[in-house]
Amino acid sequence: MVIEMTIQVRVSDFEKGLNWYKTLLRKEPDFVPHEGFAEWELIPGSWLQVAEGNPTQGNGPLRLGVTDIESERERVMKELGVELFEVYSREEVPVKWGSFSDPWGNRLGLFEYLDKTEEAKTIKRVLQR
Numbered sequence: 001m002v003i004e005m006t007i008q009v010r011v012s013d014f015e016k017g018l019n020w021y022k023t024l025l026r027k028e029p030d031f032v033p034h035e036g037f038a039e040w041e042l043i044p045g046s047w048l049q050v051a052e053g054n055p056t057q058g059n060g061p062l063r064l065g066v067t068d069i070e071s072e073r074e075r076v077m078k079e080l081g082v083e084l085f086e087v088y089s090r091e092e093v094p095v096k097w098g099s100f101s102d103p104w105g106n107r108l109g110l111f112e113y114l115d116k117t118e119e120a121k122t123i124k125r126v127l128q129r
Contacts, residue, residue: 004045007051007062014052016055020102021050023079036071043126060107061099067119069096076100123124 007038011017014036021040022028025048029038036052052118066072076082078082082100089096113119 002102004047006039006047006049008049009059009062009102009104010051010053010055011102011104011106012052012054013104014050017050017102017104020080024076024102026107055104055106057105058113061109062107063097063099063109063111065122066110066112067123069098071108072110073098090112103118 004095011020018029018038021038025040025042027040029050029090030041030047031039033039038050040048042048048062073085073087081103085098086099087096095111096111096116097109097111099107101107113122
């Protein structure tokens with residue numbers, strides 16, 4: 001039985017990486033156990049770890065669910081210098097999505113539910129934990 005999950009990205013400059021991810025996530029880390037390592041609990045039981053080290057090529061993307069992908073895309077472009085990325089959708093897929101990279105080459109992305117009723121159910125479920 002899986003009870004939690006973590007995903008780790010590595011950055012070659014930890015201080016810059018820490019600040020970049022604090023801006024992306026709009027919060028301070030939830031846990032900093034030692035130098036060169038920080039963790040954020042994104043939703044209950046799901047953790048993003050940022051560690052000092054050599055980035056892994058070809059990983060990801062780790063996509064974060066948001067309620068307005070276009071405004072969030074504009075924010076990450078403005079605040080983090082992310083290059084313009086396309087937002088995709090397909091008739092058979094219930095979300096629209098887009099991908100980008102952090103300055104160290106880690107693949108990230110955003111997605112937004114097309115069905116706002118389903119989105120509201122997901123938000124309610126996450127907040128009830």
